[in-house]
Amino acid sequence: MNFPSLILLALAMSTDAFAAAIGKGAAMQRPRFLQALRIGLLFxxxxxxxxxIGWLIGSIATEWVAAWDHWIAFTLLLVLGVSMVREGLSKADDDEAAPAQNQSVIKLALTAVATSIDAMAVGVGLAFIDVSIVEASLLIGLATTVMVTIGILLGRALGGLIGKRAEIIGGIVLIGVGVAILYEHLG
Structure with a gap:
């Protein structure tokens, strides 16, 4: 696999995280660049x-990972999305709402894991071709860091327009990403 192909692969692997980041950014109250960068680095x-991990699993679990990756990602994103929608609906108004500025690291990490399940499956596939897994993983991580940071900041801009419904919309975006992953694999 040549370098331009690895760049395209890295960008493709970061698109789910980018969509989720827009939703997360919209649910946050004015995230700053460093905060967006920290979230981007986590993702x-x-x-x-x-x-x-996928590359290490290699041929041992190829069929299992390929058969279930979309269901795992869908379930995680659905649970996180429903949780965000429920939290958004339970807020009486902006004054009573706790600031979403302190996003739960656990929720962020679960979202990151959910949006990276497909990268594990790609890693399994990379085990069977001539490619440096370190180079591929670093490019995927870099692309995701940049895309999520941009997504959080875009979500911030959209969050001001959306107001207190931002968390509900962010949850719907996560659910939508999960459905899109499921549709892509089943369709």
Whole structure:
């Protein structure tokens, strides 16, 4: 696999995380660049690790990972999305709402894992071709870090327009990403 192909692969692997980041950014109250970058780094590190895990699994579990990756991602994103929608609906108004500025690291990490399951499956496939898994994983992690940081900041801009419904919309976006992953694999 040549370098331009690896760049395209890295960008493709970061699109789910980018969509989820827009939803997360919209649910946050004015995230700053450093905050967006930290979230981007969390997503990027997780997205860089999963292809390595997939590569290590290699031929041992190829069929299982390929058969279930979309269901795992869909379930995680559905649960997280429903949780965000429920939290958004339970807020009486902006004054009573706790600021979403302190996003739960656990929720963010689960979202990152959910959006990187497909990268694990790609890692399994990379085990069977001539490619440097370290180079591929670093590029995937870098692309995801950049895309998620941009997504959080875009979500911030959209969040001001959306107001208190931002968390509900963010949850719907996560559910939509999960459905899209499921549709892509089943369709």
């Amino acid at each position: 990027g590190v997780i997205e860089a690790i999963t292809p390595i």
